[in-house]
Amino acid sequence: MNGPPAPLVEELSQLGYALMRLLFSRAKEVFAQEGLSLLQAEVLRLVKEGVRLPSRLAEHLEILPSQVSHLLTSLEETGLLRRHPDPLDRRRVQLELTPEGEAVALRLKEAWLRVFGQTLARLSPEELGAFRALLTKLTEVERG
Template sequence: MAALAPWDLSPHQARALRVVCGRDGVRLSELAEALRIAPRSATEVADGLQERGLVERSPDPADRRAVVLTPTPAGRQVQQEVDAARGADAHELFARLSADDRAELARLLRLLTD
């Protein structure tokens, strides 16, 4: 959360912005699924991002009942800045480990994900 403070984003908003920026248009139902939250909650998160000018809503050309979220240029900029800040935080965190410890951690994480 500390990494998100400069942009006044909640963790849900940051995750939602990452999903929207990572795809070429996202329906609210897809956003809810990606975030593993209720559709109503996805609507609230999207409302907050739209109010801040980070995403836009537009009718889905394939289904006029659905809405598609797309990032604004400001939303893309914020996403890039958040990614850079998180990367710097991760670098600082892992820099506390020796090279051998980082290699061991990587080995253990590969075991868990394989």
């Protein structure tokens, strides 16, 4: 299979980037209301979803461990996150959200869903179904 023609690929690429920029811009505004950057908000989301090790955060965020350390320090200083020794390996630390961190993570998720929902509201129910099907198809992991 040769794929779609190059001009169409370029146009879809530009539209994809425009959508990502729009969503990231809106996310930055929403997260700034909580005094957080995009990366800090993503750390809260990942820890809430079960990522407990700083090394795993670095992998998920695709940043250096030293950058994760700075993010964790800033979130600890604001009382949103705690680091504590790993009971299975005292050389490592595990991460957990504080009660305030849990509350902020929930507010961020709700705010993000409102923002994304506002963007999706421009689509008809049929378009939403088609968009979902296309995103699902494009994001499926190839099985081999």
